[in-house]
Amino acid sequence: MGDKAHTHPGAAGRATSAGHPASVRNVVLVGPSGAGKTTLVEALALTAGAVNRAGRVEDGGSVSDYDEIEHRQRRSVQLSLVPVTWDGVKINLLDTPGYADFVGELRAGLRAADAALFVVSAADGVDGPTRVVWEECAAVGMPRAIVITHLEAARADFEEMTRLCARAFGADDPDAVLPLHLPLRGPAGPDGHAPVTGLTGLLSQRLYDYSAGERTESAPGPEHLPLIEEARARLIEGIIAESEDETLMERYLGGEDVDLKTLVQDLERAVARGTFFPVLAAAPAAEGARQGLGTVELLELVTGGFPTPRERTVPPLTTPGGAPRELRACDPDGSLVAEVVxxxxxxxxxxxxxxxxxxxxxxxxxTVHVLGHGPSGNGHGDGRAGGGTGGTGDHGGDGELHEADERVGALTTPFGKQQRPVAEVIAGDLACVARLGRAETGDTLSARDDPLLMAPWEMPDPLLPLAIRAHGKADEDRLSQGLARLVAEDPTMRLEQNRDTRQVVLWCLGEAHADVALERLRGRFGVQVDVVPHRVALRETFGGRASARGRHVKQSGGHGQYAICAIEVEPLPAGSGVEFVDRVVGGAVPRQFIPSVEKGVRAQAARGVATGHPLTDVRVTLLDGKAHSVDSSDAAFQTAGALALREAAADAVILLLEPVAEVSVLVADDYVGAVLSDLSGRRGRVLGTEQTGGGRTLVRAEVPETEIGRYPVDLRSLSHGTARFGRRYVRHEPVPPQIAERLREAVGAAS
Known part of the structure; x- marks a missing residue:
C-alpha cells in the first residue's frame, strides 16, 4: 500500500483473463471533468507496464478510448475500460465521464465496479456532483479512496485539500478520511514554487522519491520526522478505530507500539469494508520517466486494500416469471449471470x-439467453406533457421484458481502440462481446436452460426535450433505424413519437448530451437531422355555452348534399374529454345519421377550432336538424357536424389550455431559496417542502410544461449540479390571457 518494502511491475499489456476472481479488481474512477481521471489512468498503465513511455500500447493505439466525436470535442463522454496487471492482479480501470450530462455512463461504471477512486484536483476542489456520487456509493457501502491530482498548480496545497475532502466526504466521521502520505517537495524554482518530487510514507516513515522517473526508497532525514509526526499519529488512531481488534486502541493509548504489518492489514480491511477512505496523491510521469508520482502507492492500495469481486453481493435476481433466485457470489463454476453495462x-x-x-x-x-427490461414507461409518449416519473427523476426500467437466444461472438479485452481476444471470461471479470445484435445496455446474459434477470441499476430520467426531423428524403429512410440504435446504446436517452404535436422527440439529460446524440446520428449512422422548436401538447376548450347551426347544402349534377344540424356546446370539468349527447326529437335528424354528426364533431374537435390544438372538456349536444330523403348522406352530416362546431366557436370565448406538471426537486438546503424563487418565476405553485435528511430538501410544485422545457439545464446551473428533479403530468388548465396571446401569435407565425 505504498508502505510495503517491495514493488512488482505488472505484465506489459498482455491480453489475459483472470484465472480466479480473487485476482481481479474492478475500479471506477469518479470526478469532475478536468480533474485528471484519464491522465491518471494513463499514468497507472505506464507504471504497470501496459504502455511504453510514449503512452502507446505495445502494438499501437492510444490508451484513451475516444471516438471521433469525443476527440474532436476534447472531452470524454463514454465509459472506457483499461485493464492493467500489478503483482499478478488484473485491475480493470473504468474511466467515467466528468460531465453531468453523461451520468448514465458513470452509473454503468459504478455497476461494473467493486470500488471507486474519487479524483479531486488540488486546483479546483470538490464540486457538488462529486459529493452526490460519494453519497450514492456510501448508500451501497462501496469502498472508496481519494486521489488528489494537479499538485503542480501554483497554489496547490495537499494538506488543505485533504482537510476539504474530510469535510466534504467525511460527514459521519472526518477521521475516516486521512492521507497515507505527505508530499515531498524539491528545491523552489525561480517563481518560488517548490515542485512535488516524492512522497513520505506516514506508516513506514520512508521516503519515496520519483524525481529520477522511477520510484526509489530511502530513510528520512531528521528534518523530515517532525513534519510527519502529527499526521502519522492521527492516521494510526484512525486505522485502529476501524480495527476489528477491539483491544488495539486501548493497548495503543496505553503506550504499546503497534507493528507496521498489523497497521497495514487493519488499514486494508477497513478500506475493503468501506469504513476508511485513504487520501493519496498522484501525478503523471514526466517526459522520459517510467513511473508517475504516487502511481506505485495507488496500485498497491488497489491490489491490497480494494475488495475482490467475491466480496460483492450479486444484484437481485429473478426468473423471467418474477420468482426470486439466489446464487453463490462470484462462482466461476456457477450458473452464468452476466450483464451488459x-x-x-x-x-x-x-x-x-x-x-x-x-x-x-x-x-x-x-449460446446465451438475453433478457432485459423494456422502456421504463416514463410518460414521454403519453402525448400530453412530455414526460417524467416524478420523485427525484430516477427510473429502473419497469416496462415489458424482451428476450432472445444469441450466440456469443468474439470475446476481447479492450485497450484503447485495440480489442485483444480472450477465450473465456470468469466471474468477476469484464470483457467485450461482439455482435450481440439484440442485447441492449442493462440486459442480462444467462444460460439458455436457466434464464435469469438481474434487477436494473437506477438511471436518471432524461427530461430535456430535443425535437428533430429528417433533413431530407434520404434521411427519412435511415432516421428510424438510427434512432433505434442510438437509444439501444444509451439507456439515458428516450425516444418519443408525440401523437399530438406530431414531433419526434429525443429526451436527453442536458445540452451536451443532445449535441453528442446529433453528432452520432450524423457521423455514426449517416442521418442528417434538423432541430426544431419543441412543442408541448396544448388544448382548447370553450369558456362558456355556445349554440350554432351547421348547414351543408350543395346541389350539383347527380345527387346533392344536404345536412343541417343544430348543436349546443358547454364546458365540462378538466379531464372530461369530449362528450356527445343526442337530444333530437321527432326524427329531425334520422337515427342513422346521428353517429355521422358525432363523428364529424369529434373529428373537428381533434383538429381544434381556434389555434389548431385539440378541443377538450366540452359537452356537445345535438338538438335539432333537417335531412333530405335523397341528398342526405353520412358524409354530408359529418361535414355539417364539423361546421356546426366551428360556428359555435366563432361566437364563443375559446380558452387555450396548457399541460401542468408536478415537479419534485431534491436540492441541497443551501439552494432551496433559489429554487423556490425560480419556480415562482416559472408560474409555479409550490405545494410544499420536506426535509429528507443529509442536508437536503424535497420541493414539490405544480408548473406549466411550457415553462420547464429547459429546466434541467437551468436547475443544474442554479444548484451547482447538486439537484435532481422529476416531473409527471397532472392536468391541463387555462393559460393566462397575455401568455395565451403570445402562444397564438407563435402558432400563427409557424403556420
Missing part, C-alpha cells in the same frame, strides 16, 4: 457489448 457501435465490427460477469464463465461461441 455498455453498448457501442464499431463501423467494422458492429455492436460491441461491455459485459460484467457476476457468476459462471462466459465463453466465445457460447
Amino acid at each position: 455498455k453498448t457501442s457501435s464499431d463501423p467494422y465490427v458492429g455492436r460491441i457489448s461491455l459485459v460484467r460477469v457476476f457468476s459462471g464463465t462466459l465463453r466465445a461461441d457460447q
